Amino acid sequence: MKWSVSSSALAFVAMCAMTTAVSAQTIAITGGKVYPVSGPPIEGGTVLMRNGKIVAVGKDVAIPGDAERVDATGKWVTPGLVNANTNIGFGDVGFSGGPREQQAKGHDGIAAGFQVWLGFNTQSTMIAPAREGGVTSVVATPSGGLVSGQAAILDLNGALALTDLLVKALATMVAQVEDDDGAQVGAAGELIGKLRDLIEDTKAYMRRKSDYERAQTRSFVATRRDLEAMIPVVEGREPLTIVADQAAEIREVLNIAKDYGIKVVIAGGAEAWTMADKIAAAKVPVLTGAESNIPGSFSTLGSRQENAAMLRKAGVQVALIGNGAGDEELFNVRNLRYEAGNAVAYGMSWDDALRAITLAPAEIYGVSGSIGSLKPGSEGNVVVWSGDPFEFSTRAEEVFVRGKKIDAPSRQDMLAKRYETLPPKYNTP
């Protein structure tokens, strides 16, 4: 994206050479309108990063002499965006070609032990476009079955080694309660019963591990690996993200959370607005979008674009994810900022919308110390925008991930450049 200002091939080549992370130990982004999210906006503020971390944010920050300065005068500066629902890294082609690594086979609909990030391709071509949209961190999410597996949070920093991307493994267990066929059950009540069995069997397993190893327990609904994976969930240490849209589905999710004292997060939540007060009282966060108003199934009859705003108004912690059916989980992970803009158009405050794509998802998944806001100690995930980040006419001009500016062109950028003049030259770029 950075290179785009210039249209000359020469400039492009020159910039390509400096695409991969420009390394700077100390970087000061100065003069911009800074939105730390964790605090009030700062006009003409400075964001100072050192060794990959944010070390200071404020109006009067002393800038070390050796700092590389980035002039952000007239620009908007925000934390890197956090997209809480992506399939990035698990195959770049959605259908009809190539690997797809986000759905486990599991056992009888249960794949709790499936650690989806083990299949993450750090060199996915989908990473650069997401970053160009200002998204610097993603929740890489499994799908399918009743219990899909476990998600991880990753920074999109272009590193080769998975360990250099991981913000948090075991970020959340993922399940769903709206697709009976996927869960391999015949009806909603059976599905909920199966989920309860899994939780109760996990507790029994925890109490009687040694008996289990000697095959002296009754049979459990899940394998040893799955039961082990469920332990942090039933202990309330790891959230259980449950895809639920219909009001009746959400009701049962709230009941499970209450009955077992586990931390749940509702994803989808099409009809959550109809019971916003109950969700707020239960302190259950919701991941939802602002682009769907279609009764696309009998679980989403109440779908409406005001959903996120209405939930927020009721006091619910809301993280925005794409729900406009435009492949927002993979090809258009980058469009998260437009989801926020649409949320504003449908009643959410601008500040809440920014929070819903930065700090809110970080808080929901317990990584607010690392990402989601501009505060000392956080990773240096920072975006310098040409204007209001939610607007189409705005560009992410500079994207820093872990304190390094990354402007490697995406494959899509390269194609655009190649075909800018016809016929193309197949050695350019």
Added chain:
Amino acid sequence: MRNVVFAAAFFVLACSPATGSQAPTPKVASTGDSAKSKDSKDSTTTAGRGALSEPFADPFPSTYKPFPSKTTVIRNVTILTAAGPRITNGEILLEDGKIQSVGASVNAPADAVVIDGKGKFVTPGIIDIHSHLGVYSAPGVEANSDGNEATRPVTAYVWAEHSVWPQDPQFPRNLAGGVTTLQVLPGSANLFGGRSVVLKVVPSRTVQGMKFPGAKYGLKMACGENPKRVYGNKGGPQTRMGNVAGYRTAWIEAEQYRRKWDKWNADKKGDPPARDLNLETLAEVLRGDILVHNHCYRADEMAQMIDIAHEFGYRIRAFHHGVEAYKIADLLAKEGIGAAIWADWGGFKMEALDGIRANMALTQKAGVKTIVHSDDPSGSQRLNQEAAKGIEAGKELGIDISEDQAIKWLTINPAWALDLDSKIGSIEPGKDADVVLWSGDPFSVYTRAEKVWIDGALLFDRNDAAEQWRTDFDLGFVPQVGGAQ
């Protein structure tokens, strides 16, 4: 994460649909030997002559009548006309279903409804030429899956209108997005998917009551992965070369059929030839009476489809889903074929891999008629936002796309693709009063359609629940809290 199953199924089925359209052109005249204009329609055509195959046959005629309208003037508003530069602080008068006048000031009768457009924008109604509303109705249960007659690869005999459910709750939501005209197409499972239908986005008991009067039919054709995937294990085609053989075989038969019938229609000698619904649609394409809308992702396949059109003497009106249109923008410009494309869909299958956001800007720059389409009931509500992405992508390549240009992607260009650009698609005196009042600049993310008129009748008002259409399905099933959907 909403409704994962439905979304996934729809993405495969409907997002792969494409339509092929063929435009009547001088080229067609050289291969067709029957009269080409509607005026030439056989005046002896009467009910009960269903055994005859006649040009421009209209057995399911439109019964659409404009809704009651009030003479309305919008003042002090920015007007993107799609016919020239914007008019700031302008005025527009809607009267008798038409755009009566537009300019810095207009003469309005004393009893006209006056709307203050301060800070707001007026545009022509948006036209989406790739919709499956009504044929893939919501909710997306199997019973509502009426978009693909995936029983054999050549089904030019099916007509989308016979699947359209006027109570599809997606229609009013589309209208609330500023969309006033839709081309509803069959899906893309087949080489020839069937006829499209052009609809006004209006409430009606019947599909006939929505049909755009006088609109030509389109023929949906599809390239690439979908037909070969659907039929690979059902007798073929199994390959892209099988696809091409399938198109050519069908056109050969259609050309024979056309000759037979054109001859009989001219001399009425002897018994009429046997009528065949499949070949009749294809023959109408060869006569130039039906427009080809061709679903085709890859540049190399589009070039092959162009050669097939040359071989059989028809025209392709627009390639739909042309994610690689930018790679052959020069060819499309030379051939006069529209590029109906998304702002940023790609990668969801191999043939969509090379989708880029600059597609709109690059095709525009090459002189192609660029059209923003949706193929999606959600995206269709935000075509203005899709175009806005296209403007920005152009800017990044140093291609300056003005809003006055971008509005054409949503209005006059798709109107052209439907051969309706003399009636709709721009703000000009005499055109149908299909008009949208936006709360602000339509290319801003914060802007929403506030009021929508079709033929001068106010059919949507975001601030007035009494002016919001709820389908039969909405009643009872869809929870309401008042206000717009």
